[in-house]
Amino acid sequence: MIEDVLKLIAPHSCVSCRQLGNLLCDGCRESYVVHLPSRCFLCKKITLDHRSCDNCYAKTKLKHVWVGAEYEEPISTLIQKFKYNNAKDAYKIFANFLADVLPHGLPSNMLVTHVPTANNRIRVRGYDQCELLARKLAKQRGWQYSRLLLRVTNARQVGSSKHARLHQMDGAFWAINQNEIAGKEILIIDDVVTTGATLSACAKTLKNAGAKTVSAIAIAQTCE
Numbered sequence: 001m002i003e004d005v006l007k008l009i010a011p012h013s014c015v016s017c018r019q020l021g022n023l024l025c026d027g028c029r030e031s032y033v034v035h036l037p038s039r040c041f042l043c044k045k046i047t048l049d050h051r052s053c054d055n056c057y058a059k060t061k062l063k064h065v066w067v068g069a070e071y072e073e074p075i076s077t078l079i080q081k082f083k084y085n086n087a088k089d090a091y092k093i094f095a096n097f098l099a100d101v102l103p104h105g106l107p108s109n110m111l112v113t114h115v116p117t118a119n120n121r122i123r124v125r126g127y128d129q130c131e132l133l134a135r136k137l138a139k140q141r142g143w144q145y146s147r148l149l150l151r152v153t154n155a156r157q158v159g160s161s162k163h164a165r166l167h168q169m170d171g172a173f174w175a176i177n178q179n180e181i182a183g184k185e186i187l188i189i190d191d192v193v194t195t196g197a198t199l200s201a202c203a204k205t206l207k208n209a210g211a212k213t214v215s216a217i218a219i220a221q222t223c224e
């Protein structure tokens with residue numbers, strides 16, 4: 001209701017071409033959806049179906065990591081708006097985008113969850129962007145969604161080496177609803193992947209709680 005009123009006052013415009021109507025117009029959406037080559041998300045070695053290579057699997061416990069796009073215009077602007085400027089509607093665009101990126105033929109009993117946003121940010125914005133995405137994507141694919149992770153610390157990843165960051169995040173999450181995790185193939189939804197440290201910490205937490213496999217999908221990945 002309030003959202004509808006706000007829309008009347010300030011209608012959305014395309015973050016790329018400024019056309020009024022949607023946050024990303026159909027034309028611009030067509031031009032940015034480029035399927036990235038299938039590779040290990042961490043070392044970029046070419047692998048089948050976005051699997052982690054053996055080395056990176058040992059480090060991260062992530063089986064597959066699908067990434068929708070490079071973190072560049074116009075996606076980066078839309079993600080910024082989604083995360084910080086109350087562009088809540090963008091979750092519909094991104095959920096469709098992720099549904100296009102994700103292969104068909106994944107297990108029908110896949111369990112979907114999300115990387116929880118730090119609580120102080122949810123308080124400011126009123127929504128957890130990854131939870132919205134996860135719920136929508138699960139619904140589209142007929143999968144169950146469950147909240148499985150709790151953020152314990154607000155550990156920041158700034159100013160340390162890639163290696164240090166991978167370890168710094170360990171222990172940053174707790175598994176909740178543990179009875180749902182055992183033996184499951186879990187898909188974690190995230191918005192932006194940088195070092196993979198956050199996703200890896202989530203994967204290790206879920207594996208320790210008994211998950212059979214943990215994979216992830218993110219809207220975009222930054223190039224370092």
Ligand SMILES: [Zn+2]
Pocket residue numbers: 014015016017018019024025026027028029
């Ligand atoms: Zn446009």
Ligand SMILES: [Zn+2]
Pocket residue numbers: 040041042043044045052053054055056057
């Ligand atoms: Zn690798």
